[in-house]
Amino acid sequence: MKATRVLIPAAGGVALGALLLPGIALADTTVSPSTTPVGGTVVLTATGCNPKSGDAIFRVTGPDRDQNVRSTTAAAGGGLSAELFTAGFTLGTYTVAATCGDGTPDGSATLTVTPIGGAEAGGRDGDDGVGTLTTGATLLATALGGAVILARRRRHAVTAGTH
Amino acid sequence: MRAYQLGRLLVAALAVAGLALVGAGVAGLPVRPPQPDGTAAGHRTVPAPRLPPLPRATPVEVRIPAIDLQAPLMSVAADAAGALEVPPLDRPDAAGWYRLGVSPGETGNAVLVGHVDSPDGPAVFFDLGRLRPGDTIEIVRNDARLVRFAVHGVEAYRKNRFPTDLVYGPGDAAGLRLITCGGRFDQDTGAYADNVIVFATRAA
Structure with a gap:
């Protein structure tokens, strides 16, 4: 009976720990920002690594890529950081897994490399009809002006003819 | 009198051409696409039903x-x-x-x-x-x-x-x-x- 009382909470604790640990491990590596247009620079941080243990190694794997990036600076909030320049990266999602200098894994995070900017999804041609409209209006105004001049000349001619 | 007749012809031609171009211009004015009215929730997080994710498919x-x-x-x-x-x-x-x-x-x-x-x-x-x-x-x-x-x-x-x-x-x-x-x-x-x-x- 005693054994049961001890074992059940212990088993529950182990199960809870098993559930929580992966989440904790995942949180130890961060990529900021986690989404970048291709060519952008992101900061990789292994928050759980002790700088005194040596440089951390970030393994970046994804579409057509498997590269290691060595940490270059101590992160302000703790751990080690490196910058990753994404020029030349194939678009898609990458996994960044960190290993501390003492060989301890420090979890992983994802990085998404996206197209640059927005979409050129308009296809109409540049002629919006305004130019044609303006030219037509100008011709109409000229015709009106000419009609006025002709009417005045005719009135003058008629007046001169009656005197 | 001949110059007056020529002037009338010229004015008439200008008027006809002008009317034609105005008509073509009005017909060529593009229809503007409707724009969002700004009342939508946008990108803000909204509660979504918990559905199991589907596998990848085209x-x-x-x-x-x-x-x-x-x-x-x-x-x-x-x-x-x-x-x-x-x-x-x-x-x-x-x-x-x-x-x-x-x-x-x-x-x-x-x-x-x-x-x-x-x-x-x-x-x-x-x-x-x-x-x-x-x-x-x-x-x-x-x-x-x-x-x-x-x-x-x-x-x-x-x-x-x-x-x-x-x-x-x-x-x-x-x-x-x-x-x-x-x-x-x-x-x-x-x-x-x-x-x-x-x-x-x-x-x-």
């Missing part, structure tokens, strides 16, 4: 009953400059699925792109700006599944302030993003200033 058709849209989908990626591809202008009735991202129904945001117009007039995503929260978007996949999404926002963004993270960024649920052009049309560049983006979350 989407083949998009349907949006609220704007009477049913269009085939083709796969697109990015061009040599790294910009999002759009379907060719000789297929203005087709929309594109960004195949380097997730497919509709998988966890994350699937992205569709389509022209707002073409030299011949309105194109497949012309009416996206009319969508409102609650409208339904249906995606037919090549595994015969029909995935339904509910619109929770429609917003316009300057192209130079495109919200990359909100469109392509990761998410806990299956989302959908529809992209087209909108806003002011710049005669000099021959392009619209904005992108209109529809934000939707899987509903069934």
Whole structure:
């Protein structure tokens, strides 16, 4: 009976720990920002690594890529950081897994490399009809002006003819 | 008197030509695509039903009953400059699925792109700006599944302030993003200033 009382909470604790640990491990590596247009620079941080243990190694794997990036600076909030320049990266999602200098894994995070900017999804041609409209209006105004001049000349001619 | 007759002829010719050009100009004025009214929830997080994510499958058709849209989908990626591809202008009735991202129904945001117009007039995503929260978007996949999404926002963004993270960024649920052009049309560049983006979350 005693054994049961001890074992059940212990088993529950182990199960809870098993559930929580992966989440904790995942949180130890961060990529900021986690989404970048291709060519952008992101900061990789292994928050759980002790700088005194040596440089951390970030393994970046994804579409057509498997590269290691060595940490270059101590992160302000703790751990080690490196910058990753994404020029030349194939678009898609990458996994960044960190290993501390003492060989301890420090979890992983994802990085998404996206197209640059927005979409050129308009296809109409540049002629919006305004130019044609303006030219037509100008011709109409000229015709009106000419009609006025002709009417005045005719009135003058008629007046001169009656005197 | 001869000069007067010539003048009358000239004035008449100018008037006829002017009227013809004004008529052609009015006929050539493009129809402006509807713009989002800014009342939508936009990219803000909305509660989504807990649905198990679907495996990857190629989407083949998009349907949006609220704007009477049913269009085939083709796969697109990015061009040599790294910009999002759009379907060719000789297929203005087709929309594109960004195949380097997730497919509709998988966890994350699937992205569709389509022209707002073409030299011949309105194109497949012309009416996206009319969508409102609650409208339904249906995606037919090549595994015969029909995935339904509910619109929770429609917003316009300057192209130079495109919200990359909100469109392509990761998410806990299956989302959908529809992209087209909108806003002011710049005669000099021959392009619209904005992108209109529809934000939707899987509903069934």
